[in-house]
Amino acid sequence: MEKFIVLLPLIPLVAAIVTHLGSSKLGKQVVSISVRGGILNFLIAVVLLVLMLSGNLSGQVSLGPDWGILLADPLSILMALVIAGISAIVRLYSVRYMIEEPGYARFFVLLDLMTASLFIMVCAGDLISLLVAWHLIGVLLYFLLGYDTRSFSAFRYAFWTLFTYRIGDLAMLLAAGFLYHAYGTWSLPVIFAGLSENASEHVYFGFALPDIVGSLLAIAALARSAQFLLHTWLPYSMGGPTPVSALMHAGIVNAGGFLINRFAPVFVNTTDVLHWLFAIGLVTAVVGSILMLTQNDIKKALGYSTMGQMGFMIMECGVGAFSLAIYHLIAHGMFKGTLFLRAGSIINEARKEDGVPKEDLYTFVIERRPERKRQPWLLMAAITLIIPLVILVLAHWAVSQDYFQKQGALVLLFFGWVTGAQLIFATFRMGAQNIWRLISLIVFSFAIVVLGYSMVSHAFDLFLYPDPGFRSQIYAAADIDVFWFDVLVGLVAVITVIGWLARYYSEKHQSIMAKKIGKLWISVYAMISREFYLNDLYAWLARTILNTANKLNIWLRWR
Amino acid sequence: MNELSLVLIGIFIPLFPLSMIFNSVFAKVKNVGIRLLLLLAWPLTGIALLDHLGINIPDWIVTWSLFTALLYAIRLLTIREISLWTSFIASSAWALLWISLQGADDFSRAYFYAISFSLPLALLILLSDQLTQRFGAAYVGLYGGLAQTQPRLSGVLVMVILAVVATPIFPAFFALMHTIIAAIPGSLGTAISVGIVWLLWSWGGARVINGLIVGPAKHVDYPDITLLQVWNYWGVLLGLFALSIFFVGASL
Numbered sequence: 001m002e003k004f005i006v007l008l009p010l011i012p013l014v015a016a017i018v019t020h021l022g023s024s025k026l027g028k029q030v031v032s033i034s035v036r037g038g039i040l041n042f043l044i045a046v047v048l049l050v051l052m053l054s055g056n057l058s059g060q061v062s063l064g065p066d067w068g069i070l071l072a073d074p075l076s077i078l079m080a081l082v083i084a085g086i087s088a089i090v091r092l093y094s095v096r097y098m099i100e101e102p103g104y105a106r107f108f109v110l111l112d113l114m115t116a117s118l119f120i121m122v123c124a125g126d127l128i129s130l131l132v133a134w135h136l137i138g139v140l141l142y143f144l145l146g147y148d149t150r151s152f153s154a155f156r157y158a159f160w161t162l163f164t165y166r167i168g169d170l171a172m173l174l175a176a177g178f179l180y181h182a183y184g185t186w187s188l189p190v191i192f193a194g195l196s197e198n199a200s201e202h203v204y205f206g207f208a209l210p211d212i213v214g215s216l217l218a219i220a221a222l223a224r225s226a227q228f229l230l231h232t233w234l235p236y237s238m239g240g241p242t243p244v245s246a247l248m249h250a251g252i253v254n255a256g257g258f259l260i261n262r263f264a265p266v267f268v269n270t271t272d273v274l275h276w277l278f279a280i281g282l283v284t285a286v287v288g289s290i291l292m293l294t295q296n297d298i299k300k301a302l303g304y305s306t307m308g309q310m311g312f313m314i315m316e317c318g319v320g321a322f323s324l325a326i327y328h329l330i331a332h333g334m335f336k337g338t339l340f341l342r343a344g345s346i347i348n349e350a351r352k353e354d355g356v357p358k359e360d361l362y363t364f365v366i367e368r369r370p371e372r373k374r375q376p377w378l379l380m381a382a383i384t385l386i387i388p389l390v391i392l393v394l395a396h397w398a399v400s401q402d403y404f405q406k407q408g409a410l411v412l413l414f415f416g417w418v419t420g421a422q423l424i425f426a427t428f429r430m431g432a433q434n435i436w437r438l439i440s441l442i443v444f445s446f447a448i449v450v451l452g453y454s455m456v457s458h459a460f461d462l463f464l465y466p467d468p469g470f471r472s473q474i475y476a477a478a479d480i481d482v483f484w485f486d487v488l489v490g491l492v493a494v495i496t497v498i499g500w501l502a503r504y505y506s507e508k509h510q511s512i513m514a515k516k517i518g519k520l521w522i523s524v525y526a527m528i529s530r531e532f533y534l535n536d537l538y539a540w541l542a543r544t545i546l547n548t549a550n551k552l553n554i555w556l557r558w559r
Numbered sequence: 560m561n562e563l564s565l566v567l568i569g570i571f572i573p574l575f576p577l578s579m580i581f582n583s584v585f586a587k588v589k590n591v592g593i594r595l596l597l598l599l600a601w602p603l604t605g606i607a608l609l610d611h612l613g614i615n616i617p618d619w620i621v622t623w624s625l626f627t628a629l630l631y632a633i634r635l636l637t638i639r640e641i642s643l644w645t646s647f648i649a650s651s652a653w654a655l656l657w658i659s660l661q662g663a664d665d666f667s668r669a670y671f672y673a674i675s676f677s678l679p680l681a682l683l684i685l686l687s688d689q690l691t692q693r694f695g696a697a698y699v700g701l702y703g704g705l706a707q708t709q710p711r712l713s714g715v716l717v718m719v720i721l722a723v724v725a726t727p728i729f730p731a732f733f734a735l736m737h738t739i740i741a742a743i744p745g746s747l748g749t750a751i752s753v754g755i756v757w758l759l760w761s762w763g764g765a766r767v768i769n770g771l772i773v774g775p776a777k778h779v780d781y782p783d784i785t786l787l788q789v790w791n792y793w794g795v796l797l798g799l800f801a802l803s804i805f806f807v808g809a810s811l
Contacts (some may be wrong), residue, residue, distance in 0.1 A: 067807050128807055131736070132727040139726055142765070146773070149706035149713075155773045159765045166761050170754040177740040177750065205747055549637040552630070558643065559579040559586070 001051055002059040002072040007044050008080055009070075009119040011037045012087075016112035023105035031095060034108040038088035041115070045077070045084035052077045053463075060125050066187040069125030074464050075261055075326070079122035082330050086250050086337055087115040093341050094243040107147060107241070114140045118251065122258060126186040127176040130262075134172060134220075134255075138165035141252060145240035154239035161233040168223025168230070175216035182209050192265040199269035210269035217263050218273055221317075225256025225310040228284040232535050235291075235303030242340055245299075249306045250337030254329035256310065260317045261326055261464070264474060267317075274478040278318025278411075284311030287532070294528050298343075306336060319408030320478030323460040387443055388420025395451045399458040406475040407485055414489060418496055420446055425500065561614050568612075571605025572657060573650040574620070575627040585646040591688045594642070595681045602653045602673040606666055616661040624657035625752045632759035636766065641687040641697035644767065645680050648723060651756060652676040652731070658738050658749065672737070675730035675802065679722035682795055686716050690771075693781040699770030707776030709783045715792045717768055722799055724764035725757055730802040 015037035022030045051057035052074060062069040070076075091111055098107050117140060121133035138161070145158035176186075182202040183191045194201075195210065202209040221227075226234040234253065238245055260267060260277070267274060288308030295301040309332045316325040392413050427442050465471045479485075527533065569577040581601060588594055609616075631651035638644040653676060660669050689712060690697035706713040725731035735757055742749040 064807065132732075135727040135732075139721065143717075149773055150704070150775050152769070152773055155769045159769065162765060163758075163762060166758050170751075170758060173736060173739060173754060174743070174747075174750055177736070177743045180740055181743050204744075545633065546637055549633050549635075552634050553637060556579070556634070558638075559582045 001057050003061055004044060004048060005070050005072050005076075005080075005123055006061055008041060008048075008084070008123065009116040011041050011044075012112040012116040012119070016109045016116070019105055019112065020109045028099065028104055030105050031091075031108045034112050035088075035091050035095060037112065038084070038091040038115070041119075042081075042084040042088045045081040048072070048077050049081050060189070062125070066185045066190065067126045067128045069129060069187060070120075070123040071125035071188070072123075074466075075258075076123040078326070078330075078464070079258055080119055082333060083115065083118045083122065083251060086247065086333060087111065087118070089337070089341070090243045090247045093246075094241075097243060097344075098241060101148075101241070103147070103149070107144075110140060110144050110147070111243075111247070114144065114247070121255065125188050127179060127188065127191075128186050130188075131169075131173060131176055135169050137252060137255070138162055138169060141165070141244075141248065144244045144247075145237050147241055147244065148239075151239060157233065157236040157239050161237050164223050164230050164233045168220040171216040171219035171223070175213045175220065178204065178209060178213050178216070188262075195265050195269060208269075208271075210266050211271055211273065214263070214266050214270035214273040215276075217259060217266065218277055221256030221259045221277075221314070222280060223256075224259070225253050225314060226284075226307050227256070227280050227311065227314060228287050229534070231284065231288070231307050232531070232538060234307055235295075235300040238299040238303060242344060246337045246340035249302070249340060250333035253306060253310055254313070254333055257313045257317060257325040257329045260314075261322050264322055264465070264470075267322075268470070268473045268477045270477060274318050274320065275480060276318075278315055278478070281311045281314030281316075281318050284308070285315060286311070290528060291531060294525070302336070302339065306332075309336070316412070318478060319411045320406065320475035321408050321412060321457075322474055323464045324412070324457045326464060327457045327460045383439065384421050384424045387424065388446065389417050391443070391447045391450050392416045392420065395447075395454040398451070399454050406472075407480065408475050408478045410489070414492070416450065420450075564608075564612050564614055565616075565620060568605050568608050568614075569620075571601055571608065572624075572660075573627050573631075573654045574623050574657075575630055575650075575654075578627055578631070578650045578654070582643075582646045582650060585649075586643065591684060594684050598645075598649060598677050598681050598684065599674075601649075602656060602677060603670060605653075606656065606660070606669050606673060609660060610666045616657060618661075621657055621661055621749065624654045625749060625756075627651070627654040628756045629752060629759075632756045632763070635763045636759065638763075639699040639701075639770070641690065641699070641767070642684065644699075644763070645683050645687065645723075648760060648763065649676070649680050651760070652680075652725075655735070655738050655753060655756065658742055658753065659734075661741075668737075671730070671802075671806065672734035675734040675799075675806075678795070678799060679719055679729065679731065682719045682792065683723055686712070686719055686792075689784060693779070699767050702777060703770060703774030704772070704776050706772040707774075708779040711783045711786070711789050713772040715784070715789060716771065718796055719792070720764045720767055722796060724760040728803055729796075729799050730806055733803055733806045 012034075015034045018033050019030050022033070048057060052072070057072050057077070060069050060071050091108065094107065094111065098104055101107065114137065117133045117136040120129055121137060124130035124133055142158045142162040145161060146155040148154050179191050180186060183194045185191060199210050200208050204212055223230045237248065240248075285308050288304050288306075288311050292301050292304035292308060295304060309328075313325045313328045313332070316322075316328060396409070396413065423446060424439065424442060427438055461471060465474070480488075530536070566574075566577065570580050573581060581597075585594065585597060588597065628651045631647045631654070635644055635647040635651065638647055653673065656669055656672060656676075659672055660666070663669060687697040693709075694702055705716070722729040722731065725735045735753065739750045739753050742753060
């Protein structure tokens with residue numbers, strides 16, 4: 001049965017070749033090969049998932065003794081289904097969307113090659129296949145983003161993407177080199193078996209192998225998932241066609257989360273790598289969200305929104321919630337893909353009709369009529385802080401009683417609590433005529449989301465990591481000293497509450513606040529609007545290198 | 560004696576400033592056939608000499624070769640003339656051969672690596688000749704927009720440049736990968752430096768692609784390359800892919 005997994009990359013590969021060769025004879029009709037291939041891929045991925053769930057699929061297929069391996073494991077099959085689904089939709093969408101563009105068939109050839117590379121990446125059971133697929137995705141994305149060969153700017157930003165990806169590729173190449181050197185094989189299952197037997201067996205330059213490899217893989221994941229300092233390409237890569245943006249934001253940038261999950265046996269043996277991942281993810285989530293809120297270009301705002309989401313996904317890995325990161329990347333892929341693919345038609349429809357539903361609920365929420373009598377603030381504060389906490393605790397307790405023993409889980413609960421409290425806090429400021437109706441609606445929605453999220457993520461945990469011992473190991477690898485953990489949680493809670501109070505105070509005393517922090521705020525805003533001057537810094541670095549190269553060539557007389 | 564021999568070999572397996580000899584010769588020679596011969600035979604001569612003399616490669620040679628590879632990788636970023644770009648990237652890539660050659664018992668692997676680096680460069684020189692025939696010069700940024708006017712030539716050019724800058728599926732990538740793996744136990748710095756060289760090649764390659772194929776269509780009197788020529792190039796590229804499979808199959 002596992003041999004069917006070969007079909008996943010093979011179908012788009014054959015479709016790409018046939019589309020390329022047949023484009024001169026069949027004209028624009030040729031793309032139907034690609035579309036049908038996409039649908040067939042999706043059906044095969046569904047069948048493989050069903051077989052996996054029923055326990056009838058496991059093992060691997062390989063070309064050589066320890067290379068060219070495709071794995072049939074829960075992670076590869078789940079990711080293959082996601083890729084098959086998104087790429088099939090993108091191809092279907094592109095049939096009409098791209099029809100007026102020159103190089104119509106070339107676009108589908110590139111899409112097919114990208115899909116094949118993505119399948120190989122998620123199913124790779126050896127370092128060579130993984131490296132090749134990982135690198136090819138960067139190269140193919142470069143050509144997809146620069147699809148319009150007339151546009152210099154599209155290629156310039158495509159190059160930014162390629163170069164950032166190359167930095168991650170380099171880290172991954174080094175990681176593969178260390179693993180091969182230590183275990184003398186390319187096969188991932190063999191390497192992981194070696195790691196589980198004795199992880200501290202190999203030491204390089206005074207560091208244990210898992211720490212070195214984990215750090216390098218983390219860099220690869222950070223570059224691919226647009227984490228802070230390696231993120232500048234993401235918001236500028238919107239010059240490519242909309243289906244490419246959808247594919248990129250729904251699938252390709254999520255690869256960082258996949259990589260961390262694939263190398264979970266390495267990360268469970270690291271000492272501090274997951275903590276660093278958490279910190280970088282947190283910074284990225286905050287910076288991405290701040291930059292998103294300050295953009296006046298909707299596409300750049302969407303780009304920074306993805307950056308924030310990716311930060312959160314990496315954060316989840318950093319607290320040991322690996323399977324939750326997979327669930328997050330799938331959920332994010334779905335909604336971001338929908339946003340991109342629907343954007344054009346929504347703008348088009350909005351030009352004809354505003355599309356505002358004339359329903360009771362909508363008018364109740366949007367057409368605000370403030371309540372005459374204000375509720376006691378103590379009651380409202382209690383509702384704000386206690387209700388989300390109760391919902392979160394009950395939902396998580398329902399799926400797993402030992403959940404609260406894990407630090408990572410508590411961190412996520414804490415974030416969930418802050419988000420819920422923030423949501424209810426924002427609700428009060430909406431000033432509805434019937435505040436209790438609004439709160440009950442919000443609380444009900446929150447409860448549904450939290451319960452659904454908890455149950456699905458728990459199911460993912462059981463599916464991806466069926467061994468309870470290994471699940472505990474992942475969370476344990478992310479743990480820190482209990483004292484420092486309590487201090488950090490307390491500190492973040494205090495900062496959050498101070499933030500809320502400051503916000504409340506600034507709204508109440510706007511004129512005083514404007515005088516006090518006006519100038520400072522303008523400076524901060526200027527820095528944010530210039531995206532922390534990172535692009536300028538990188539551009540200056542690039543110019544310096546090019547000027548140096550020029551000078552060297554002149555001094556050495558071009559020889 | 561050994562040092563003198565190494566210096567002699569440093570002409571063929573580039574060590575700066577001896578590498579300037581190859582670049583000067585390559586710039587002087589205008590005949591495409593001789594250029595192809597130079598690209599294919601130059602590093603092989605160096606390896607054969609080393610093989611014949613059986614000299615151990617000291618560490619300082621590896622450091623020197625890394626410096627050479629980095630120097631040419633940086634310098635090629637602003638080179639616009641394709642044949643000069645080819646000779647610079649050849650100097651950079653061949654310099655890395657010293658790392659694989661250090662401590663090697665069997666030199667057959669090094670011959671493979673040299674061929675892996677040289678074959679795509681030979682294709683690039685052929686394409687450079689095609690460009691010169693059409694536009695009077697093979698020069699990045701001079702005309703641009705080739706994707707619009709010469710789609711076949713552009714397609715082949717892009718694939719060849721990808722092969723030159725050691726993109727996976729082409730054997731130069733696997734040669735580079737082995738060089739990094741060979742360097743890892745001894746020096747992480749060497750492995751990272753090789754990686755940086757590779758990063759700079761990618762940058763240089765992207766600059767060539769952007770400068771040649773991107774841009775609005777311009778009037779061109781010359782026809783695109785024929786389908787037969789395209790298939791010939793693809794044949795060699797597929798051969799390179801087969802060489803990659805052979806590399807991997809033979810466990811590098």
